[in-house]
Amino acid sequence: MPEFLQFAFSGLTVGAIYALVALGFTLIYNASGVINFAQGEFVMLGGMVTVFAHAAGLPLPLAALTALVTAVVIGLALYRFAIEPARGASAVSLIIITIGASILLRGATSIVFDKNFHSLPPYAGSAPWIVGGAALLPQSLIVLGGAAAIVVALWYFLTRTLTGKALLATAANRLAARLVGINTNAVVGLSFAVSAAIGALGGILMTPITFTSYDSGTLLALKGFAAAMLGGMGNPLGAVVGGLVVGLLEAFSAGYISSSYKDAVAFLVILGVLFLMPQGLFGRGGVERV
């Protein structure tokens, strides 16, 4: 039983981070139809900027805020200077643009900062609590709680505010949204800003546990993308569930089956699910009007 709990804690913590990345994918995909492969770089930026701002003497909350603002500005710039000018291009071209942007961001970070791994002090001490015989880190709770808070805030924003509803309307039907007077360009820009903020927050929360470096975003983007696909691309709830499931799958297959094949097991399960339910766990069936 302690083992089971330990694997669950581990899986949930890692899964919460994947869920935040998957949420970022989902938001931008909904608003613009683009799968933004630079999403992992926002997470990396959140971590790296916080580390260096903190090292430069800023108190931790201020350093985190700096990172958040930096990521949002970069997210907006990505939309304004790379995605918007290519508006008419096909989805594939736009995806390639985001891959290019992610390589650029990685390279720029390695030059502006450095190529080493960095860590942050845990926000609430490093001594674990023993729950049912398993060690639980305070930081894991912060990651889980932070992720939950972000999800709730996002839900409130999307369903209870006018701007959020405009985003949902744009996602549902761009032309109709424009006809009722929604500035869809601004909305898509907003989706990039919000995604960048979510990514950066994820990076700020996870860095004390996972470390960060200029290239730590790549793998996260891959896992987050898998989570978003598993949950059903475009469904925020699916993104959260998908992220947690991928994290738990990894932890349990590492613990109970074999640590050598844990990624393989996780991805096999994802492939199996997508084979049976091509739209993902919560995806809506795509209907093409001919």
Added chain:
Amino acid sequence: MTTHLRNSLPKLLAAAAFIVAASAAHADIKIGAVLSVTGPASFLGDPEKKTLEMYVADINAKGGVNGQKINLIIYDDAGNPNQARTFGTRLIEQDGVDALLAGSTTATSMAIIPLAEEAKVPFINFAGAVQAVFPAKPYIFKTPHTDLMACEKIFEDLKKRGLTKIAMISGKDAFGASMQQQCMTVNAKYGIDVLHQETYGPGDTDMTPQLTNIKGTAGIQAVVNPGFGQGPAIVTRNYKQLDIKVPLYESHGVGSKQYIDLAGAAADGVRLPAAALLVADKLPANDPQKKVVVDYKTTYEKNTGQPVSTFGGHAYDGLMILVDAMKRAKSADKAKVRDAIEATKNFMGTGGVVNMSATDHLGLDLSAFRMLEIKNGDWTLAN
């Protein structure tokens, strides 16, 4: 346009001929380097690059080797073996290098070895794994200690402390996998029982599940973690979080200050085999290696402003062995330099005393490793 080109063609040809003639007159020694300056192995490639650039500039300022300047050509493979192979080919075929100092990781070194062997170019690599140099191939040499030696050093220490039942948690990268394999070939020799084995991927951020299984295995007296990069730092932290009491041994792959910084207080009490370079200041004054390691450490830290790591030291050893061989061969002729490298005897490097032979293209023995223990965030000599 075409007429213009035709008119200027003779001039161009003349210019080209002049350039060829000019470069032939200077005939620099060309040394090619393919290093993982960026990417996941950048903590290896970056100090290697800085070391090579620093010391080549120094050698050239002092008149070069045999009156010839060294022309150092560095390419960055970003830790990717495919790119390493591409750049290796370019160095050999297009740049026409006289020798190669390349391969920050085992994987990238293994990609270049067949090229150098076929083109008969002396090649000193910086790979950790033992396959990079055993069995000995005529043109292939290496400077870093092997993973096999690291295992033996660890097992020797375990035996001394009376700890014989261990678990291993290894990285799945080429270095971790190779060291795990090598450990399993010598454990019986030292009477060590490996009761449980786990692995983790190079990009993994949480090793708690694996360590939970190790914790749950009865009778474990110590844990050995073959691996490099950020993985061992996460293992070390998770190890402390799960409150595992038995001693933890890391490999020489974590021989940089970065490991201690990342693992923080959890690194206290961790033991690892490493080169004397890490404890340069703490070596007794009569240690024969003291001068070379202190000199390198001071030079490196003054020039780069970064703390020294053993990895840059491997590049230093490689360059010095090569330069020394070229001086003894009195030329940069590939076959003669190869013979001279193989004849290296009593060379004192940052990694230890090097005595090469026809069957040993590494030339280090177990004495090259010191058993270190981390105390209060710093390396100390164990025992």
